[in-house]
Amino acid sequence: MRIDAHQHFWTLARGDYGWLTPELAPIYRDxxxxxxxxxxxxxxxxxTILVQAAPTEAETGFLLDIAARTPSVAGVVGWCDFEAAAAPEAIARLSGNPLLVGLRPMVHDVADESWLARPALAPAFExxxxxDLVFDALLRPQHIAALLTMLARHxxxxIVVDHAAKPDLASGEIANWRRGMSAVAAHPQVFCKLSGLVTEAGEDWKVETxxxxxxxxxxxxxxxxxxxxSDWPVVTLRVSYSRWFETATDLLADLTAAERDAVMGGNARRLYLSHRGRN
Incomplete structure (x- = not known):
């Protein structure tokens, strides 16, 4: 099974996509x-795995409704307020829908770079x-230290790190990112998504970048x-869906067929679906 483990749907009229503005013209539509x-x-x-794009439970419900009538959607990564006192109850309620496979707070938009390490979030993580939900970690390199603290506690x-923690490919300064991701990878329960990279790479990116x-x-x-x-449709700010698919295929060309199959679907099925009884 080939799985696109990161894609979005949205309807602008919902009004809860604060980051999605007319300046992002190629994706400023439904x-x-x-x-x-x-x-x-x-x-x-x-x-596919359909991932939240708004920090509201209402959008999670919207995505779950889409998933229920869209056979290609295998699961939804939604959102809830991890800081709320009632977060455990909200997570229990959301998990009652078998299409919910994970949750994702939008960490990279939180001003406090150490937010993930707050002890107050422990009840939500537990x-x-x-x-049996997956935590999608949407973060940047400066948030990795807090992620490591959280990993030690839980x-x-x-966990899956979205977009490989968004290395600064535009500048090429990735030494700190390399050290951080090495430390994260030492935790065997952590996976990493090959997604969102071309968006970080700058307009003149090449495969070699x-x-x-x-x-x-x-x-x-x-x-x-x-x-x-794919991170579609956000990926289209830089390249087409097809170009990113072909680029990933090129970058994985040295793997065995079995290894490529794992990256392109088998690992997503194992993380999000199989051992959680979703599919």
Whole structure:
């Protein structure tokens, strides 16, 4: 099974996408299953993981409704307020929908770089463990230290780092990112998404711009903990869905067929679906 483990749908009229402004003209419109279906068919992608794009439970409900009527969507990564006193109850309620496979606070928009390390978030993380949900860590290199603190406190929480923690490919200054991701990868319950990289790479990016990042991720996580995702439609700020798919295929060309299959679907199925009884 080939799985796109990171894609979005949205309807602007919902009004809860604070980051999505007219300045982002290529993606400042509605996107739904009908827009994505031809791309999935073109590249032989069987299922997707639909990921939140607004920090509201209302949007999570909206995505779960889409998933319920869209066979290609295997699961939803939603949102809840991790800081709320009632977060464990909210997580229990949301997890009652079998299509919910994970949760994602928008960490990279939080002003406090140490937010993930706050002890007050522990009840929410423990509730995720109790309900077999994946924590999608949307962060930047400056948040890795807090992630490491959180990992030490919650060693059984399944985690995937979205967009490889957004290395600063535009400047090429990735030494701190390399050290941080090496430390994160030392925790065996952590996976990493190969997604969102071209958006960080700058307009003049080339495949070779990404190769050192992919090589490092393969070295520290191995092909059994890397997961491909498109980050569509955000990816179209830089390239087409097809161009990113082809670029990823090129970057993974030295893997065995079995390893490529794992990155392009098998690992996502194992993390999000199989051992949670979703699919």
């Amino acid at each position: 996107f739904g299953p009908g827009d994505l279906a031809p791309l999935l068919a073109r590249h032989g992608i069987d299922r 509730a995720m463990v109790g309900h 060693p059984t929480l399944a 990404l190769r050192p990042v992919i090589a490092h991720l393969l070295a520290v996580f191995g092909p059994d903990r890397l997961i491909w995702g």
